[in-house]
Amino acid sequence: MNPLYSRLGACATLGTSTIDALPLGVMPMPSPVTKDRIAQAPLIAHVIHRLAVGGLENGLVNLVNQLPPERFRHAIICLTEAGDFSRRLRAPNVSLHALHKREGLDLSVHWRLWRLLRRLRPALVHTRNLATLEMQVIATLAGVRARVHGEHGWDVRDPDGSGRAPRRLRRLARPFVQHYIVLSRHQERYLSEAIGVPERHVSRICNGVDVARFHPAPSGLREAVLPPGFAPPGAPVIGCVMRVQPVKAPLILADAFIDTVRHWPQGEEPPRLLVVGEGPLLPALRARVEMAGLERLVWLPGAREDVPELLRACDCFVLASLAEGICNTILEAMASGLAVIATRVGGNVELVEEGVNGCLVEPGNASALSLALREALTDGARLRDWGRAARARAERDFALDGMVARYQALYADRLGPSAA
Numbered sequence: 001m002n003p004l005y006s007r008l009g010a011c012a013t014l015g016t017s018t019i020d021a022l023p024l025g026v027m028p029m030p031s032p033v034t035k036d037r038i039a040q041a042p043l044i045a046h047v048i049h050r051l052a053v054g055g056l057e058n059g060l061v062n063l064v065n066q067l068p069p070e071r072f073r074h075a076i077i078c079l080t081e082a083g084d085f086s087r088r089l090r091a092p093n094v095s096l097h098a099l100h101k102r103e104g105l106d107l108s109v110h111w112r113l114w115r116l117l118r119r120l121r122p123a124l125v126h127t128r129n130l131a132t133l134e135m136q137v138i139a140t141l142a143g144v145r146a147r148v149h150g151e152h153g154w155d156v157r158d159p160d161g162s163g164r165a166p167r168r169l170r171r172l173a174r175p176f177v178q179h180y181i182v183l184s185r186h187q188e189r190y191l192s193e194a195i196g197v198p199e200r201h202v203s204r205i206c207n208g209v210d211v212a213r214f215h216p217a218p219s220g221l222r223e224a225v226l227p228p229g230f231a232p233p234g235a236p237v238i239g240c241v242m243r244v245q246p247v248k249a250p251l252i253l254a255d256a257f258i259d260t261v262r263h264w265p266q267g268e269e270p271p272r273l274l275v276v277g278e279g280p281l282l283p284a285l286r287a288r289v290e291m292a293g294l295e296r297l298v299w300l301p302g303a304r305e306d307v308p309e310l311l312r313a314c315d316c317f318v319l320a321s322l323a324e325g326i327c328n329t330i331l332e333a334m335a336s337g338l339a340v341i342a343t344r345v346g347g348n349v350e351l352v353e354e355g356v357n358g359c360l361v362e363p364g365n366a367s368a369l370s371l372a373l374r375e376a377l378t379d380g381a382r383l384r385d386w387g388r389a390a391r392a393r394a395e396r397d398f399a400l401d402g403m404v405a406r407y408q409a410l411y412a413d414r415l416g417p418s419a420a
Contacts, residue, residue: 037070038073038093041069041072041093042072043073043075043120043121043124044072044075044123044124044411045074045120045124046060046075046076046077046126046128047077047079047113047132047135047139048076048077048079048132049079049080049131049132050081050082051076051078051081051086051096053085053243055153055325056128056129056153058328059152059328060076060128061088061089063403063404063407064076064089064091064094065088065089066400066401067091067404067407067408069091072411074091074095075094075096075097076095076096076097077116078096078099079101079113079131079132079135080099080100081100099112099116113135114138117139117144122144123415124146124147124148124414124415125139125146125147125148126147126149127147127150128149128152129150129151130158130166130169130170133169133173134169136176136177137176139176146415146416147176147178148179149177149179149180150180150181150182151181151187152183152325153183153325153346154323154324154325154346170194170195171195171196174195174196177201178201178414179202179203179410179414180202181204181205181410182203182205183204183205183206183207183325183347184350185347185350186325186346186349187325187346187347188204203406203410205403205406206347206398207331208331208399208401208403209331209332209335209394209398210335211335211394211399213308214311214332214394215312215337216312216336216337216391217313217337218312221309221313222237224309225309225310225312225313226299226313230272230299231313233269234269235270236316237272237273237314238271238272238274238315238317238318238373239276239310239311239313239315239316239317239338240273240275240277240317240318240329241275241276241310241317242277242321243277243278244275244277244282244285246281247322248279248320248322249343249364250279250281250284250285250320251281252320252364252366253273253275253285253319253320253369255366256366256370257271257289257298258289258292260373260374260377261294263374265378270297271373272297273298274298274299274301274310274314275298275300276302276304276307277303286300307332308332308336311332311333315338315383316338316339316341316358316383316386317329317336317340317342317358318340318342318373319341319343320342320343320363321348321363322345322363323346323363324345324346324347325346325347326346326347327347327348330342330348330351330352331394333390334357334391334393334394334398335394337388337390337391338387338390339357339358339383339387339390340352340358340390341369341373341376343361343364343369344360344362345363348360353393356386356389357386357389357390358376358386358390359376
C-alpha cells in the first residue's frame with residue numbers, strides 16, 4: 001500500500017457522497033515513539049470552503065505544516081473540493097476530506113459533515129470565513145466541545161460587512177461560536193460593534209510570512225525569471241499577486257497602469273506590469289491591456305509556483321483591492337523587500353505605513369493609484385528606502401513562527417489541560 005494513503009486512512013463513503021482521504025506531501029517517517037505521540041495528539045478539524053490558491057488557504061497550509069505534530073493532529077474538511085494546492089501540505093499528521101457540496105443551496109452537506117465529525121471526533125473545530133460559519137451549528141450538534149471561527153476577509157458580494165444577510169447570519173451563529181479569530185483591527189471592531197461579540201471572545205492573530213522563503217533579491221535575478229526582453233535595463237517592474245476577481249479590482253489596476261504609461265516621461269523606458277494569478281476576470285484584464293495596445297508591457301502568466309522568485313524580480317508591489325483582511329501577498333512583498341502601494345481598506349492600513357514602507361490610496365480611484373505609482377517609480381532612492389523598511393517590518397512583526405506560536409497557545413487554551 002502507498003504509505004501516504006496508509007498514513008491518511010482509506011476513503012469512507014457516506015450516503016451518496018464520498019469523503020476523500022487524499023495523498024499529501026512526502027515527510028520523513030517519524031520514529032515509533034514520535035508516532036505514538038502523534039497518534040495521541042488532539043485532533044483539530046479545519047473547515048473551509050475549498051482548498052485552492054488563496055490567502056486563507058495559504059495561511060492554513062503554513063499553520064498546519066508548522067505546528068508541532070506531537071501537539072496536534074489535523075483534518076482539513078473542504079465543503080466543496082480539494083485541489084492541487086493540497087500538495088503543499090507537508091505535515092505527517094493531516095487527513096484531507098472533500099464533501100462535494102453542490103453550487104447553491106445543498107442542505108445534504110450538513111448531514112455529511114455531521115457524519116464525518118461523528119466519525120473523526122475532533123477535539124476542536126475551526127471554521128473559516130462566512131462560507132463555513134453555519135457549520136458551527138453542525139459541530140455543536142455533533143458534540144464537538146471546543147469551537148472557534150476565523151474571520152479572514154470579506155465576502156466578494158459583501159466587501160465591507162454591511163450586507164443585511166451576512167450580518168444576520170453572523171448574529172444567528174454567534175451563540176454557537178465559542179471564540180473568534182480575526183486578522184485585523186478592522187474585523188475586530190466589526191465583530192464588536194455590528195455583531196455584538198464581547199471583546200474577551202475575540203483574539204487577533206495576524207498572518208505570518210516565511211521570511212526565509214520570501215527575501216530581497218540578489219543581483220542579476222530578473223533576467224532568469226522574466227520572459228526574455230520583457231524588462232530591459234531602466235524599465236521598472238510593478239508586481240501584483242492576487243486572485244483575479246472583482247474584490248481585487250484588477251481592471252482598476254489595469255486602468256491605473258495604462259494611465260501611468262501615458263504620463264511616463266518621454267524618452268524613458270516605460271514600466272512593466274506583472275500580474276500573477278488566476279480568476280474569473282483574467283480574460284477581461286487581458287482584453288483591457290490589449291485594447292490599450294500595451295500587451296508588450298504586461299505579463300499575465302496565471303498561477304505560478306515560483307512566486308518568491310517573481311517578487312524578487314519586481315521594483316514595487318501594487319494592490320488595488322476594494323476590501324482586505326490582512327493580505328498575504330502584501331506580507332510576502334514586504335518580506336521580499338518591496339515597497340507597497342495599496343488601497344486604504346481593511347487591514348492594509350495595518351501593514352503599509354504611509355511614507356515609511358509604501359503609500360495608500362483610496363479604493364476605486366485609478367487616477368490616484370496611477371499618480372502614486374509614478375511618484376514612487378521615478379524616485380529610486382525613496383523606493384529603495386521603503387523596500388528596506390518593508391523587509392525590516394516583516395521580520396519584526398509578521399514572521400511565520402510568531403503566528404504559529406499564537407495559534408498554538410490559543411488552541412491549547414481552548415482545549416484545556418488535556419492539551420498542555
